[in-house]
Amino acid sequence: MTDLPASPLVALLVGVPIAFALVSLFFRTEGRARTGLLGSLGTTALAFPAILEVARKGTVIHLLGGWAPPLGILLRLDPLAAVFIGMTALVGGVISLYAWWYFRKEATAGGTSALFWPLWLFLWAGLNGLFLSNDLFNLFVTIEVVGICAVALAVLSGKAASLIAGLRYLLAAIAGSMGYLFGVALLYGSTGTLDITLLGAALTPGPATTFALIVMTLGLMIKTACFPLHFWLPPAHAAALPPVSALLSALVVKGTFYILLRLWTEVFGVSLTFAAGQLIGVAGAVAVLWGSWQALMQDRLKLIVAHSSVAQLGYLLMVFPLIVLAPGVAAESANWLSPAWTAAVYQVMAHGFAKASFFLSAGIIVIALGHDRKSSLRDLVARLPMTAMAIAVAGVSLIGLPPSGGFFAKWMLLKGIFMSEQWWWAPAVLGGSFLTAGYVFMILRLAFAPAEAGQPVRPVPKALQVCALVLAIGSFLIVLPADHIIQFLESTAPFATGVETYPEGGRHGND
Template identity: 70%
Template sequence: MKEFPTSALPALLVGLPMLLATMSLFFRVKGRALLGVLGSFLVGSLAFFAFIEVAKYGTIIHILGGWEPPLGILLRIDPLAAVFIGLTAIIGIFISLYSWWYFRARIASIGRFPLFWPLWFFLWAGLNGLFLSNDLFNLYVTIEVITICAVALAVLSGEAKALKAGLRYLLAAIIGSMAYLFGVALIYGSTGTLDLNLLGEVLKPGNTKTFALIVITLGLLIKKAAFPFHFWLPPAHSAALAPVSALLSALVVKGAFYMMLRLWTEVFEVSLTFAAGQLIGITGAAAVLWGSWQALLQTNFKLLVAHSSVAQMGYLLMMFPLLIMAPGQDADSAEWLAPAWTAGIFQVMAHAFAKASLFLSAGIVVMALGHDRIESLRDLVAWMPMTAMAIGIAGVSLIGLPPSGGFLAKWMLLKGVFLSGQWWWAPAILAGSLLTAGYVFMLLRLAFAPARVKDPFRPVPKILQVCALLLALGSFLIVIPAENLIQFLEGSKSFGSGIESIMKGGGYGNE
């Protein structure tokens, strides 16, 4: 790792939000909100600066305290991490702005939730830490920081429903992290290192590694609410306050996905088989179909959006079977790897923007109506045209109609699927889009229908609607720099790389 330029940037990206979170505890409610909004711009510009630096110099590392790995901890920001940090910063700024006005507007009825700001900045520190980490144990610590902050944010309203959903979320997350840690222990026991780069070199296929891979993957699948383990997500995400739901759905679940992507492509290459990829793909396809179908059946706006998250996260898992070469295929000549990676990254970004926008819109609707039953959305277009537009635009991106970011993601996924010859994923992708169109148009039909009551909506601050609309537009705007972004990402070690199946080496068995 010597050849990379070192810089204090990675340390600052974790340290600054943590400092802001601690500082905000010393302020009263009003100062805390102001500090929060200013701080989000500060962290955001730091992330932007880091992005520019990475574009200029490539991967940047920081060795904490001057202790070199394997003993010390190394933070590295490569193009893939830079994209995730940038995404977190953009979404984070919009959600911070929205929260400022949201908590001000709600002061009379419920309260201002002063704990939101410190928790959100600790969460941000955790997310940045996760994207920067380069060893297995650091990843564990950061994902625990994220989990605890996320659960605390989810139960912020203090209502019994949210508390129950939060406890279920916390228990599921603890199981996930314990399974992950068990895998880490096994890997450390057999290799004596935790550094991702070193592990990628020294890890040999064997029963211990296969078992470690299985428990780590299971743990991460629980954390990212993949199909059979999604039970905790809809109640937790729908019972939280609107800005919190947006944070949880847009950013927190992406953390576990990022970890899985890193570990599978950089560490576990040697232990993966074609069948493992297919299995992950099947859970992804099941999540797409089941989540979209459940979303179609919901009568509450926030529950609908939460179930849609389960489905959209499923698309991300469908990227994994394409990364693993079938026996007899060669990663160097596989031209579907670039589309598959593009699909994954753009699905992450498009979903983050669209889902944040939808949850913020849901918050506006709740504020205007006092509840979020879908049939009360009638005549939304006349009363709150901006929110109706935000829901429409975000919905279009979720369905994957051109020219949205969602379209690019799903189109590239389909391209990858057909190029690799794994055509059996295509029906699930298309059916998922069709079901998504079903629930989005169900919302829009009601928004255009005439109202049944007089003055159905209470007035809501305009700025909240602007935030939601801008985020929805963001899911379209990300398509414009797509070409440059892909070129930028190609500087990342893992981007575009495939995983060669171990079968050809025949090196099974314990060393």
């Protein structure tokens, strides 16, 4: 892998946000916010030349300090990483603009809001590093950076409810990363390398590998909030400040999903079984139905949106049973792999845009009315027309109605499901969409209902509403370049690769 073209842009994607985060710490409130915003926009801008570089040259790499693996650390930017980095850049950029205006309006006592910028830039550096890492231990460090910054951001408001939710989140995150690290130790012990490419070639099936697969998968599933390990997500995401909830739901949980996807397709091919893929799929299907049902039962807008995240993450897990092929099926003949991978990538993007928009809108409603109980939604169409529209547009994408990004993701998922003849997943996909339609239409019905008298509406800066609307519309616009994005991704593995399994090979992989 060291013979691939090198590019300094790869290192800058991590270095620039870290540099701005450090510089911002030298300033007080106002200067820190300015440096922070500048750093955010700079990191967003940097993603475009990086993606163009990949489009021109294919996968590009950077050797840290000039040391080659197995001793040194290699950062590699392949098309899959580029798409995740691009999504993070666009969604993160808009959320940064929202945060800029939000913290001007709602300057919290004690200046805690000034801590947002360094923490968010460190988090961004961690996420970019995660997408670029090709080394299991490096990935551990990046998930810790991401995890600790995410918890610190989640407790930024300093209220008791958010602190308790944050501590629960932190404990889940520590337990998850310890599970992951245990797997890393076992893999190092049996192969002597941690480079993903080298591991994929060197790993042999056996009890140690199977155990590593189980603890790493479970650890990452805790961090991705996969059913039944999702318990920490709704309170933590609902109690955080609006820009933070958007970041956590749209970007942070996608990071560990990305690792899971890479590990399953690039490292653990030898010890995966068809049943392991099916089990993850069951967890995903139950998450879709349970999460959507719970969302319907909530009476606070932010809790509805947070439970809906659990459901939407479930769709991502339903890609695994399609990628892990049944015994005897060759990867070359499995023509549903491309739709399945497209579904995963588009679900990540569509959910990123739509959910960020939803949380930002919830924040606008809290500013305007002081709370986010269901009654706050009444007469939203007259009070905050732009926000009502953002919620409607983002909601349509979450349900998966054409021509949204959410529709494209779910359509591709269904296509993959029927082409692979695993029709038993289809009811969960459709059922999830119906339940999602339930809570989105419930919100919209309230938005058109007359308001209770005597509720004053505080003015909300237009800029905040524009940010939420831009993200909602973004969840539709991502469909336009779909051909180009898929072509871009298809050029390089792991996109559209499947894991072949053998009836006699390995054991059942997961609990």
